[in-house]
């Protein structure tokens with residue numbers, strides 16, 4: 319089975335989205351990090367995140383989770399009816415990325431081996447939030463700090479969490 323990784327950016331009040339978009343201005347340093355860590359890896363996303371005009375996708379394969387039976391997706395994407403089905407389809411991969419949004423993060427956190435979390439050090443109005451999770455189950459194995467102006471309009475921290483029970 320692949321390593322199951324979640325990747326997300328959240329504000330100090332855990333906001334991740336507003337009106338099916340990000341709550342903040344583009345953060346190039348975060349985007350660069352996302353491109354680097356997800357390169358060559360398949361991605362799994364909820365139907366609402368797929369519906370986002372600024373959606374993120376992988377060149378090597380993408381799964382869209384929906385309860386709709388007749389949902390049609392563009393080429394390069396495949397519809398699945400559950401997170402587990404998407405993970406099974408990635409059985410031959412070394413690592414797969416769960417992109418969100420909130421509903422899918424809630425399902426994925428119990429299965430996550432790694433979390434790549436960008437903390438945006440501001441408070442934003444949001445309508446979707448990154449769920450709280452038991453941080454004691456994870457080690458922070460990497461932490462990168464960027465000050466506002468360092469390729470980001472806001473101060474951010476990029477943290478990598480690794481589940482303690484992961485061999």
Ligand SMILES: NC(=O)c1ccc[n+]([C@@H]2O[C@H](COP(=O)([O-])OP(=O)(O)OC[C@H]3O[C@@H](n4cnc5c(N)ncnc54)[C@H](OP(=O)(O)O)[C@@H]3O)[C@@H](O)[C@H]2O)c1
Pocket residue numbers: 325326327328333334335336337338339340363364365366367368370383384385386399400401417418419420421422423425446
């Ligand atoms: N900051 C970040 O890192 C980040 C990352 C990703 C997304 N976002 C933001 O998050 C927001 C979207 O999050 P969201 O929670 O509203 O939506 P979402 O998680 O992207 O998608 C929710 C959809 O997934 C499907 N779904 C959920 N649970 C399911 C289950 N158990 N079985 C089958 N299908 C299931 C349903 O699709 P159907 O309704 O089609 O059945 C549901 O409407 C947007 O604002 C986006 O910009 C932020």
